[in-house]
Amino acid sequence: MAGLRIDTLTLFPGIFQGFVQESILKRAIDRGLLDLRFVDWREHAVNRHGSVDDAPYGGGPGMVLRPGPVFDAVEAIGAAEPREGLRRIMLTPQGAPLTQAFLCGLARAERIVLLCGRYEGFDERIRIGLGFEEVSIGDYVINGGEVAAMVVIEGVLRLLPGALGDPRAAAEDSFMCGGLEHPHYTRPPVFRGMAVPEVLLSGDHGKVAQWRAEQAAARTRDRRSDLLAQLRETRDGGTQ
Ligand code: 6GU
DSSP: OOOEEEEEEESOGGGGHHHHTSHHHHHHHHTTSEEEEEEEGGGGOSSTTOOOEEOOTTOOSSOEEOHHHHHHHHHHTTOSSOOTTEEEEEEEEEEEEOOHHHHHHHTTOSEEEEEEOOTTEEOHHHHHHHTOEEEESSSSOOSOSHHHHHHHHHHHHTTSTTSSSSHHHHHHHHHHTTOOOOOOOOSOSEETTEEOOGGGGSOOHHHHHHHHHHHHHHHHHHHOHHHHHHHHHHHTTOOO
């Protein structure tokens, strides 16, 4: 098995250096589960000064990423044509919000291309002409798509069979699709006057399971009523 190939197109490949050398990601790469490549698409700049952006038509602040260098970079990695098993994603604040369900779909791909935005954004003809899916990691703005690409890479990696030491950890990801998790406690039994809930020390597995389910439901209700509504919709005749 060749592993899942992910090409990340970025103007700042250095941002990913530490990321790929640590922990679960490094192990997955060493074991051939993941084939990560980082492409500095400034190599396809329009001139020898490395220009990849220009002023927006219609005026306004900031710079817009020109289509030429991105098209050339995507063609150079052989990903310009749509095909079965290939997913192409651009990371921008204008995208559809990333969800666990979306990650589950991505984890079934053979190859993924991630395009990281910077500045005011991409010329719209990049999305239209290359057929990128536009994805955002939330309703806030960060400096560029690099951190968002890391979110996608980690989220997908966790879902690859064999990536995590403990298979239960991956199961918890899908549990996430069912709501928030219950709180956790470990030693010591009393820390700075704060005691571990009695039930967790009782050894009664039935009671523990019930307590955890109640806590999870209460948290989901208090913090994520939106998630609860979504779950109800799914249960009452949704497609998932
Ligand atoms: Cl993908 N990029 C930027 N710049 N900001 C974001 C984002 C992406 N997702 C949420 N905010």
